[in-house]
Amino acid sequence: MPYEALDFYDVDSLLTDEERMVRDMVRDFVDEEVIPKIEHACRDGVFPDEWRVALGEMGVLGAPLEGYDCPGLSYTAYGVICRELERGDSGLRSFASVQGSLAMYPIWDFGSEEQKQHYLPKMASGEWIGCFGLTEPDYGSNPGDMITKAEDMGDYYLLNGAKMWITNGTIAQLAVVWAKLDGVIRGFIVEKDDPGFSAPEMKGKHSLKASVTSELVFQDCKIPKDRILPGVKGLRGPFSCLNNARYGISWGAVGAAQACFDSAKDYALSRIQFTHPIASYQLVQNKLAWMLREITKAQLLAYHLGQKKDAGTWIPEHISLAKMNNVDIALEIAREARDIHGANGILDEYCIMRHMANLESVKTYEGTHDIHNLILGRHITGIQAFTREL
Amino acid sequence: MECTIIAETSGNSIHPITAQLVGAASSLGAVPTVVVPGGIGAEDAASIDGVSKVVSVVGDCFSTFDGGAWASAISPQCSGVVIAGATSIGREVASRVAAKKGIPIIQDATGLASGITITRPIYSGKAVETSTVSGDCVITLRANAFDAAGSGGSASVNVVDQSADVSIAVKEAISKASERLDVSEADIIISGGRGIGQKENFSHLDEVADLIGAAVGASRAVVDEWGMPHSMQVGQTGKTVTPSLYIAVGISGAIQHLAGMRSSKYIVAINKDPDAPIFGVADYGIVATWEEAVPALKSALAAL
Amino acid sequence: MTIAVLLKQVPDTTAKISVNGGRVDENAVSKWSFSPYDEYALEAALQLKESAGGDLVAITAGPARCEKLLRDAAAVGADTLVHVSAENINDLDSTQVQNLLAAAVQKSGASVIFCGKQAADTNAGSTGPGVAELIGASCVTLVSEVSSDGSEYTATRPSSAGHEKVAVSAPCVFALDKGITEMRRPNVRGIMMAKKKPIETWSVDDLGIDIGATGVSIDSHSPPAEKPPGQKFEGAESVSTVVGKLRDEANVI
Numbered sequence: 001m002p003y004e005a006l007d008f009y010d011v012d013s014l015l016t017d018e019e020r021m022v023r024d025m026v027r028d029f030v031d032e033e034v035i036p037k038i039e040h041a042c043r044d045g046v047f048p049d050e051w052r053v054a055l056g057e058m059g060v061l062g063a064p065l066e067g068y069d070c071p072g073l074s075y076t077a078y079g080v081i082c083r084e085l086e087r088g089d090s091g092l093r094s095f096a097s098v099q100g101s102l103a104m105y106p107i108w109d110f111g112s113e114e115q116k117q118h119y120l121p122k123m124a125s126g127e128w129i130g131c132f133g134l135t136e137p138d139y140g141s142n143p144g145d146m147i148t149k150a151e152d153m154g155d156y157y158l159l160n161g162a163k164m165w166i167t168n169g170t171i172a173q174l175a176v177v178w179a180k181l182d183g184v185i186r187g188f189i190v191e192k193d194d195p196g197f198s199a200p201e202m203k204g205k206h207s208l209k210a211s212v213t214s215e216l217v218f219q220d221c222k223i224p225k226d227r228i229l230p231g232v233k234g235l236r237g238p239f240s241c242l243n244n245a246r247y248g249i250s251w252g253a254v255g256a257a258q259a260c261f262d263s264a265k266d267y268a269l270s271r272i273q274f275t276h277p278i279a280s281y282q283l284v285q286n287k288l289a290w291m292l293r294e295i296t297k298a299q300l301l302a303y304h305l306g307q308k309k310d311a312g313t314w315i316p317e318h319i320s321l322a323k324m325n326n327v328d329i330a331l332e333i334a335r336e337a338r339d340i341h342g343a344n345g346i347l348d349e350y351c352i353m354r355h356m357a358n359l360e361s362v363k364t365y366e367g368t369h370d371i372h373n374l375i376l377g378r379h380i381t382g383i384q385a386f387t388r389e390l
Numbered sequence: 391m392e393c394t395i396i397a398e399t400s401g402n403s404i405h406p407i408t409a410q411l412v413g414a415a416s417s418l419g420a421v422p423t424v425v426v427p428g429g430i431g432a433e434d435a436a437s438i439d440g441v442s443k444v445v446s447v448v449g450d451c452f453s454t455f456d457g458g459a460w461a462s463a464i465s466p467q468c469s470g471v472v473i474a475g476a477t478s479i480g481r482e483v484a485s486r487v488a489a490k491k492g493i494p495i496i497q498d499a500t501g502l503a504s505g506i507t508i509t510r511p512i513y514s515g516k517a518v519e520t521s522t523v524s525g526d527c528v529i530t531l532r533a534n535a536f537d538a539a540g541s542g543g544s545a546s547v548n549v550v551d552q553s554a555d556v557s558i559a560v561k562e563a564i565s566k567a568s569e570r571l572d573v574s575e576a577d578i579i580i581s582g583g584r585g586i587g588q589k590e591n592f593s594h595l596d597e598v599a600d601l602i603g604a605a606v607g608a609s610r611a612v613v614d615e616w617g618m619p620h621s622m623q624v625g626q627t628g629k630t631v632t633p634s635l636y637i638a639v640g641i642s643g644a645i646q647h648l649a650g651m652r653s654s655k656y657i658v659a660i661n662k663d664p665d666a667p668i669f670g671v672a673d674y675g676i677v678a679t680w681e682e683a684v685p686a687l688k689s690a691l692a693a694l
Numbered sequence: 695m696t697i698a699v700l701l702k703q704v705p706d707t708t709a710k711i712s713v714n715g716g717r718v719d720e721n722a723v724s725k726w727s728f729s730p731y732d733e734y735a736l737e738a739a740l741q742l743k744e745s746a747g748g749d750l751v752a753i754t755a756g757p758a759r760c761e762k763l764l765r766d767a768a769a770v771g772a773d774t775l776v777h778v779s780a781e782n783i784n785d786l787d788s789t790q791v792q793n794l795l796a797a798a799v800q801k802s803g804a805s806v807i808f809c810g811k812q813a814a815d816t817n818a819g820s821t822g823p824g825v826a827e828l829i830g831a832s833c834v835t836l837v838s839e840v841s842s843d844g845s846e847y848t849a850t851r852p853s854s855a856g857h858e859k860v861a862v863s864a865p866c867v868f869a870l871d872k873g874i875t876e877m878r879r880p881n882v883r884g885i886m887m888a889k890k891k892p893i894e895t896w897s898v899d900d901l902g903i904d905i906g907a908t909g910v911s912i913d914s915h916s917p918p919a920e921k922p923p924g925q926k927f928e929g930a931e932s933v934s935t936v937v938g939k940l941r942d943e944a945n946v947i
Contacts, residue, residue, distance in 0.1 A: 004724065017762070021769060021885045029879060039627060059882035071882045270652070271645060272670075349610070349626040349646050401854075457823050458833055478852075482835050485788075485820040489827035494787040494910045497818035500945070511918065513815055516711035517718050520913045527909060534941055557832035559861045561848060566856030575872065578947070602947060635946040656921075656944045658936060664926075673944065674936045675926040682930035690937035694947065 003031060003087075006258050008292055011299045019077045022060070026084040029054055034088035039348045041210040045203070047095060047171065048210075055096060056126020062104035064244075064309075068120035070108070076306035079251035083302070086252035087259045090358035091211030093252040098167045099123060101244035103130025106176050106187055109240065110231030115189065119174065131199075133163035133177040133190075133216045134238045140165075141371050142386075144235055148179040148218065150188060156225060157181070157188065159196070159218040165365065169199040169214025176229070177216065178238050187229035187237050196221030207357040243316050246366045247309060250322035251302045253330035253362060254295065256355045260330075261291045263350055264337035271342070278340070287336045294329040301325060317379040324372035331359040392470025393420035396427065396487070397435050398480055404431030407475040407531075409438050409538035414531055415473055416440040416539055418504050424545075425467045427460050427483070428452030432547050441545040449553025454560055455479060461486030462554035469526070471506065476530035488528040495528040496521065500535040515655060570596075573624055576605030578635045581624055581651070583609035585640020585661060586680050589616040594684045595639060601691045607631070607651075609641050625650035637687075640680045643668030660684070695748035695864075698804030699739040699772070700795055700825070703756055703763040704729045704815040716914040728763060731810025734873035738840050739808040740771045741875070746842040749773045751802045755794050756783045761893055768888035769880035775893045776802060778901070787908040788820045795821065796828035797901040805864040806847065811836055811871045822869030831865035838873050 005012075005027075012020065033054060041048050055061055062070045063078035073081075078100070086093035104123050107115055122128040139146050148161025159179055169175065175190045175197075190197055199214045229237070265288060268279035278284050305322045308314040334356035338345035345352045363369050371386075378384045393415045398405035408424070415422040421442040426432045432446035445467045451459040460483050468487055474480040476498040488495035501509030505522050508529060512519045523529075573579050580595050592606065599606050607624040624631055626646035636654035641647060643659070643666055651657070652671050659672035660683045669675040676683055705711060706725040711718055728736070736752070743750045752767035754760045755778035764775040778798050780786065786794075799807055807826075812819035819835070826833035838857075839850040846861045849868055880888075898905060927936060940947045 017765065018885055018889050021765065021880070021888070022882060024766075025769075025880050025882075025885070054879075057881060058879065063882075072886075073882060266649070267645075270649060344645065456832070457835065458826060461827070478836055481819045482823045482833070485823035486827045486833075488789060488820070489792060489824040492789060494789050494908065495818075495820050495824070496788075496910065497816070497820060507913070512817065512915070513705065513711045513718065514707070514817060515918055517713055518916050518918055520916070521910050522913055523910050525909045532945065534945055557862055557866075558834060560853075560858050561861050562859040563853065563855055564850070564857040564859065635940065635944070656940065656946050658940070669924065669926060672924050672926075673921060674939060675924060676930070676932055676936060677926065677928050678930040678933075683933055686930045686933035687937065690934040691947070693934075694937070694941065 003262060006261055006292070006295055007299070008296045009300065011303050014303060015076065015080065016074075019074065019080055022073065022077050023080045023084060025058060026060065026081050027087075029058065030084055030088040034092060038089050038210060039354070042348070042354060045209050047091065047212050051092060051095070052126050052129065056124070059124070061096060061126055062100040062108070062120070062124050065100070065104060065108045065120070068108070068116050069124045070104070070120060071124070074306070075247065075309035076303070078248060079302055079306045082248040082252040083255035085255065087255035089210055089354070090252065090256055090362050091208045093248070093255070094167050094208060094211050097245045097248045097252070098132055099130055101248055102132030102241045103174070103176050105244055106229060106232075106237060106241050107189070110187060110229040110237060112226070112230050114226065115229070119189070128173040129168050129171055131166050131168040131172040131175045131214070131216070132241065133166055133175050135163060135165050137162060137164045141368060143178070143238065144185075146178065146180060146185070148177070150179040150181040150186065150223070152181065157223040157228065159188065159190065159221040159223055161218050163216040165202075166199070166214045166216050168212055169216055170201040171212050172199070175199070175216055177218075184233050185235055185237065186233060188223055189227040189229070190218075190221065190223060194221055194223060207361040239316070242366055243319055246319045246323040247305065249362060249366055250305060250319065250326045253326040253359065254298045254302055256359060257291070257295050257298065257330035257333045259351050260334045260337035260355050261288070261295060263352055264288065264291070264340040267341050267344070267350070284340060287340060291333045291336060294333060298326040298329055317376055320367065320372040320375040323367065324369050327359060327363050328369060331356065331363055334359055391418060391420045393418070393422040394468040394470055394472045395422045395424045396464065396468065396472065396474040396480065396483060397424050397431070398475040398477055399426070399428065399430040402430060404434040405475070406538065407477065407533045408435060409541070410533070410536045411473050411475060411531055412438045412440055413539040414502050414536040417536075418502060418506065420471070422473070423467070425464050427464055429549065436545040436547050437541050437543050439540040439543045441543050443545050444547045446547055446549045447552050448549060449551060451553045451556050454556055454558060456556045456558040457482035457486050459554040459556045461490060463552045465490050466552070467550060471526060472528040474528070474530045476532045480530050484528045484530050491526065493526045493528060494523060495530070496523065497530045498532050499529050500532050502529070502531075502536075570599065571603070571605040573605045573607045573622060573631050574629045577633050578602055578604035578637075579607045579624070579631055579633045579651075579654075580604050580637040580639065581607035581609065581641060582612065582639050583641030583647075584611045584615070585642065587640075589618065591680075592618070594680075598684065598688050598691065601688065604637075609644075609647050638668050638672070639684060641668055642666045643671065660687075695746065695806065696751060696802060696804040697739050697743055697748050698751045698753055698799050698802055698807045699732070699736050699767070700799075700807065700809035700821065701732045701736065701752055701754045701763055701767060702729045702810070702813045702815075703727070703754060703760045704813055707814050713915050713917050716916070718915045726759060726762065728766065728877075729810050729813040729815070731812060731870055731872070733877035735808040735810050735868070735870040736767060736770065736772070737875055737877040738837070738868065738870055738873050740878070742806070742840055742842060743771070746844065751776055751804055753778065753795065753798050753802065755780050755791060755798070757781045764893055765888045765891075766880070768891045769884040770878050771884065774802070775891055777893050777895045779895050779897050785908070785912070786905070787910040788818065788824065790905040790908060792821060792824035792828055793903055793905045794898065794901065796825045797903045798896060799825065799829055801896065801901060807831065807865075807867045808840075809867065809869050811869045819869070822867050826867040829865060831867050832862040833867040833869065834860055834862060835869040836871045837868045838871055840868050
């Protein structure tokens, strides 16, 4: 069955013509280049390099950034791109999120003019891949206590420490690494061949298998002085990046949910048990109706958040709510869809189990579900509940 | 009703569709003139029942196919309602004749009734259009949709020497590529499954495919187990296909396979197990072993 | 040199076609697309433009919804966009449509014209040869590839022996079958440029022609006849019966 995007409330009719054309371009790419290859990529545990090339050729990397050969699209268009990519696979969307929001964005916003001119065109074209080093083995939800540090050695910086769960790490030409310089978090651009830097791949994942996840290791890693990002100090730097990436995830999760719904609907209509299609049974219809309800709400959330991003009227808590909600419902939809598919749902003939396993990661990365609840809790009450004296 | 038929030729003789065109014209009460481009098979045309006369148009232009030149040469002989076959040559020449005369053309009719009321499939058969034409027009007819007129007639044959300027020059002939069609683009697919025993037996399906210009597909089971190319796989993780005709041989019809082919226009299933689920979606089911049915299929198709 | 490509907007071939009140219900069409063979025509035209130079004008005839098609063509590289405005295109017969397109081609100044071998709605295949006739051009149909050496054009088409390369001179029309390259994917830069590109809208009056009255009246559209329920036969001796039914009943071989 061809993919018919679920759009019960015609939310996409609110998009501009340009946004719809970008949507169709990415949707065709996913249909033609991603879906036929994704299961093999997952089995092999690789991110197909031709997807990098295609994303660069389409010109969608760093979608909302302007200048320096970047696309200059709206944030809404960026969201739509994430949704269409994640309908293919969360790993593919992760690649684009990391490249655009976590690696290109900090250079674009906090980099020097020379840094922007040097790095951004190559990253927009996909020639260079970037990654983002914030999380450490012992500091996930609590990045402020990171132990990776930089020392000013006069004519260079010396980096020591390790980062973990770094998407694209092993395949990246550069890493935007957050480290403490004199106790203050600063951003550094580390290149692949810098002495003392290595990025071993983490193996054995049951999730995001078509995405490269790595450690970044710095052992007396020497960085030229012009690689510090001059424009930001403190956690505001990485959190600005994360806001954009989380925004993209709130759209992306809708894509994964739509893929699961689509598959579940088709399966329920063609699967005969007790002489009738299982779609004719009330328990199955109840599940499908619930999926429709949640996807429609998530689409409206994502679209309206996109409008707020474009208008500049957003606050980080808006993004927390959408990321948390949309990933949460997408994961639940994947689980219900698996149930509708019965035993067939565990096979890689169907996209279900792959999306479900992917979404477990998506629920945790870029601010866990619970951390976003705490962000909202602080917003409501004015009392932070992340930490307390024991 | 004045009616002209543009004959279809095939090699050195008249193509069987020509008798169907005459049959259709006769059903409208017409006694048509048959125009034979290049004069090939004019005597055959004259022997079709119900033909008033045959005009054999001969000229140098008929040695190469140039629809414009052919139409220029035969158009003076065409009058009234002009009927041609909805073949690639028929469609093109008919379009040119219609444009030359400034009269409408309706292609690929599957039904005609006096009036003239014309039925034709549109949207690749997802709907049917019925229209009425008044005055002169050009109509092309789908092959095998109309009963052929019998033979035994003896119409007169007039030879007209009429050529036209050919503007297409053949530079190079390229012999038929041996590669087979891909399942995603074929209009007919014959697929094999585990029921055909072993990989080598696909050669029998290849032979059938060659006869009818079909692509050869496979179920996931044989792609995985026998190492058939993944590009042949039809189903959930293979290709989703919608050919006019899908012939499933030794395929039981797992839901994953059905997902890839159930939208085919017509499905023929050959399976020795009468309870195989593939029969649930088949338009024509044949309960037989492939060893018996495939050779029978080959000879029946070859006899067409 | 000006190259024209004639494009038709049709319901996507995967879209459901429903009939309402005796007509195919256009409002129920979930997605409109290029007619598939027109995509090959557009790609072949782009490739010719890139190798031989020139200006590519994309022409479509139909109601206002067709403008999207022109924007999509611009996003992959069409230079000039022409919309022959015809809200009532479904009521026009083939000759009238060909007259509109032929007049638009002539107004555009194009001498090399590409189109699909047939459109996915009527599946007719009259437009290429018909337009060629009206503008006095050569026409090669079922073309898979076109190239130019600067003076003449070489096209590959099927022949009884396989394929053949044929040469024609301008003015000429190429009606494309499935070509050797799929239509290129647009990119963001192309989409942004397409947004700014003006669309020239030409009415019948602008074209200065009289398309006359049609001799064809559409009585009705209807859903296809229900397929008979599946028929099951026993034994290999039934194969010839089934083959006969495929030919005469199903009309698929």
